[in-house]
Amino acid sequence: MLNFKSFLKEETDILLEKALSQDLESDDKGKLHELLLAKHLHSDKQLPLHHRSESENEEHAGTPVQVHDRLMKKIGKAAYDEIDSHAKNTAEAFKKHLQEQGHIGDHAHIGDVHWTSNADKPNSPGDHFKTVKDANGNGVSDPNSNADLILTLKNKEGKTVGYHGVSAKYGSNEPNYRNPGLDSLEKTAGIEKGSLKSLTDAHHKHMEALGYNGSADQKNIQYKIDKMGIDKARIEHAKLQGITAAGKSLSKKNKIMHEHLGAFINGHDSLKPKEQAEYLHTSNARVNAAESSSRDAKTAVAKQFHAGLSTKSDSELRDIIRQHVSAPTHIPHSVAHSKVKSDGSSEPVIKASHSIADEHLANATDLYTEHQGSTVVIKGKHPITKKPVRVATFAVKSSSGPHKSLVGTFGLK
Numbered sequence: 587m588l589n590f591k592s593f594l595k596e597e598t599d600i601l602l603e604k605a606l607s608q609d610l611e612s613d614d615k616g617k618l619h620e621l622l623l624a625k626h627l628h629s630d631k632q633l634p635l636h637h638r639s640e641s642e643n644e645e646h647a648g649t650p651v652q653v654h655d656r657l658m659k660k661i662g663k664a665a666y667d668e669i670d671s672h673a674k675n676t677a678e679a680f681k682k683h684l685q686e687q688g689h690i691g692d693h694a695h696i697g698d699v700h701w702t703s704n705a706d707k708p709n710s711p712g713d714h715f716k717t718v719k720d721a722n723g724n725g726v727s728d729p730n731s732n733a734d735l736i737l738t739l740k741n742k743e744g745k746t747v748g749y750h751g752v753s754a755k756y757g758s759n760e761p762n763y764r765n766p767g768l769d770s771l772e773k774t775a776g777i778e779k780g781s782l783k784s785l786t787d788a789h790h791k792h793m794e795a796l797g798y799n800g801s802a803d804q805k806n807i808q809y810k811i812d813k814m815g816i817d818k819a820r821i822e823h824a825k826l827q828g829i830t831a832a833g834k835s836l837s838k839k840n841k842i843m844h845e846h847l848g849a850f851i852n853g854h855d856s857l858k859p860k861e862q863a864e865y866l867h868t869s870n871a872r873v874n875a876a877e878s879s880s881r882d883a884k885t886a887v888a889k890q891f892h893a894g895l896s897t898k899s900d901s902e903l904r905d906i907i908r909q910h911v912s913a914p915t916h917i918p919h920s921v922a923h924s925k926v927k928s929d930g931s932s933e934p935v936i937k938a939s940h941s942i943a944d945e946h947l948a949n950a951t952d953l954y955t956e957h958q959g960s961t962v963v964i965k966g967k968h969p970i971t972k973k974p975v976r977v978a979t980f981a982v983k984s985s986s987g988p989h990k991s992l993v994g995t996f997g998l999k
Contacts, residue, residue, distance in 0.1 A: 618657045619756035624699045626677030634701040672924040672932035679934035697740035730913040755923035764910045766994040775894025789883035805989040812869040823847040880988030884960035892957035903953040910996045912943035
């Protein structure tokens with residue numbers, strides 16, 4: 587039986603393992619699921635091969651092993667085991683799908699699995715180009731591919747006989763199929779290049795006027811601390827202090843967090859009680875102003891995007907949906923969704939990418955668009971009842987907090 591001192595040490599160690607107390611972020615779970623799905627698809631149950639992961643999120647950048655170990659430590663054993671179980675179930679369903687489609691069997695099996703997190707772009711080859719080779723061994727570029735993983739299919743002699751792209755999806759909701767940047771949204775809507783960026787530039791200038799300074803990460807951390815208030819700031823500062831006192835190093839972001847937490851606490855404690863209340867009131871007001879400005883920017887971007895999209899005909903909107911969901915790709919491509927249920931189990935949903943859009947579009951006629959806050963919804967009429975039905979949604983979001991860059995998401999919902 588643990589004595590109180592040993593129990594306290596274990597509890598402290600657990601706290602030190604988590605740099606900050608926070609809920610699991612869906613992006614973290616999705617990224618970990620990608621890597622674990624790759625592991626279970628590989629015959630040797632190993633993490634995927636890679637070229638290099640680049641990400642605005644520091645915790646998602648690096649090699650598969652680095653990102654896997656970082657996220658495993660961050661989310662804890664219970665959540666890790668659950669995601670691993672879901673990924674394993676989906677991998678088994680995906681192998682069955684490949685066999686039914688004739689991609690694997692006696693003639694071929696899954697050889698290598700590559701993590702292809704950096705997509706090809708026009709005139710800028712990415713991971714697809716580095717992974718997929720033609721008959722002469724040359725790389726093949728495909729800007730339409732948004733595969734998170736690319737499977738290399740090999741025969742019994744070990745010769746490459748084909749490739750298959752995998753979009754890994756995780757969560758209880760219908761998945762997003764694309765995350766277009768502002769330039770992509772402008773092109774889709776047929777609006778002036780740079781018109782959406784000018785709206786976000788105005789927002790970021792407002793953030794600086796509020797007193798948020800430094801890099802995007804520094805501004806975001808200042809915002810998070812403002813939002814914490816003094817009591818939580820002390821708790822988080824103590825945790826980070828504990829990590830350094832234990833001889834462990836902090837990540838780049840946590841070093842910045844540690845410095846800004848110290849400055850925030852010292853700024854508060856140096857004041858008289860009445861001034862301390864005003865100090866906290868000011869930081870809270872700054873949070874509200876930052877969030878309001880971010881909402882306004884998202885709404886303005888969505889409104890401008892809708893202005894262009896609203897001029898599109900039914901057939902043009904259908905082509906836009908096809909391009910975002912079932913764009914023609916150089917190699918076969920499927921979606922593997924671990925759909926999480928309320929009881930914690932998951933249901934594997936596997937679909938061939940090329941057929942998803944048209945199957946969905948068969949359920950609506952006379953497509954049109956509506957602007958709703960930070961979203962633009964494509965609607966239509968039910969083929970039989972003629973009642974309005976929701977067909978697809980573009981949404982404008984920031985990856986984390988009001989200081990991060992705005993991007994679009996697209997889903998069939």
